[in-house]
Amino acid sequence: GEDVEQSLFLSVREGDSSVINCTYTDSSSTYLYWYKQEPGAGLQLLTYIFSNMDMKQDQRLTVLLNKKDKHLSLRIADTQTGDSAIYFCAESIGNYGQNFVFGPGTRLSVLP
Amino acid sequence: DTEVTQTPKHLVMGMTNKKSLKCEQHMGHRAMYWYKQKAKKPPELMFVYSYEKLSINESVPSRFSPECPNSSLLNLHLHALQPEDSALYLCASSQVTKLSGTVDSGNTIYFGEGSWLTVV
Numbered sequence: 335g336e337d338v339e340q341s342l343f344l345s346v347r348e349g350d351s352s353v354i355n356c357t358y359t360d361s362s363s364t365y366l367y368w369y370k371q372e373p374g375a376g377l378q379l380l381t382y383i384f385s386n387m388d389m390k391q392d393q394r395l396t397v398l399l400n401k402k403d404k405h406l407s408l409r410i411a412d413t414q415t416g417d418s419a420i421y422f423c424a425e426s427i428g429n430y431g432q433n434f435v436f437g438p439g440t441r442l443s444v445l446p
Numbered sequence: 447d448t449e450v451t452q453t454p455k456h457l458v459m460g461m462t463n464k465k466s467l468k469c470e471q472h473m474g475h476r477a478m479y480w481y482k483q484k485a486k487k488p489p490e491l492m493f494v495y496s497y498e499k500l501s502i503n504e505s506v507p508s509r510f511s512p513e514c515p516n517s518s519l520l521n522l523h524l525h526a527l528q529p530e531d532s533a534l535y536l537c538a539s540s541q542v543t544k545l546s547g548t549v550d551s552g553n554t555i556y557f558g559e560g561s562w563l564t565v566v
Contacts, residue, residue: 367555375560376534376536376559377489378557379555422488422489426555433491434491434555437488438487
């Protein structure tokens with residue numbers, strides 16, 4: 335079966351780097367995603383990575399994928415107070431990737 | 447335009463009411479989704495429509511009735527709900543593409559802002 339796990343809380347100081355970790359179990363996952371959810375809002379796609387990649391960088395965001403260990407991480411450089419939110423890791427499974435499985439979410443708190 | 451629009455943003459309904467949640471996208475996506483999200487929990491998949499046909503129903507009670515009248519619209523009809531059905535209901539859409547082994551196109555799923563439902 336599929337299962338996605340994340341640590342539930344992370345606190346960092348403004349200007350530091352944040353690293354949010356995720357593990358997944360379905361080895362057939364082809365795409366893995368990071369979504370951000372601010373209070374009272376829907377989910378915002380931050381970035382995704384294809385399973386044949388090890389790393390993807392997009393401005394302040396760096397995604398690292400260790401497919402052997404089924405471990406995904408999201409690094410946010412120079413974390414700002416506006417980055418405070420819940421971050422969900424997700425994998426898409428199934429032949430057409432239509433079943434998205436989300437982790438429990440990591441609540442990132444950025445302290446001034 | 448990478449927008450999924452949901453209405454209403456907030457809905458309060460009684461347990462005997464009939465109401466509907468609406469969702470619209472104009473990205474040409476042929477897969478549309480309903481998710482339910484309770485406070486401090488991840489979204490849970492309810493239904494998936496692919497090419498306007500219901501392809502996944504995650505054992506959702508019949509008091510929730512989805513409808514996909516065309517490729518841009520998705521409705522969720524609500525009837526005889528219970529207080530525990532109060533949640534954020536998220537609509538989403540994506541392309542329907544067979545996952546490729548070579549192309550980094552991403553079967554990206556785009557979410558709306560959600561409809562906050564309170565059942566009293």
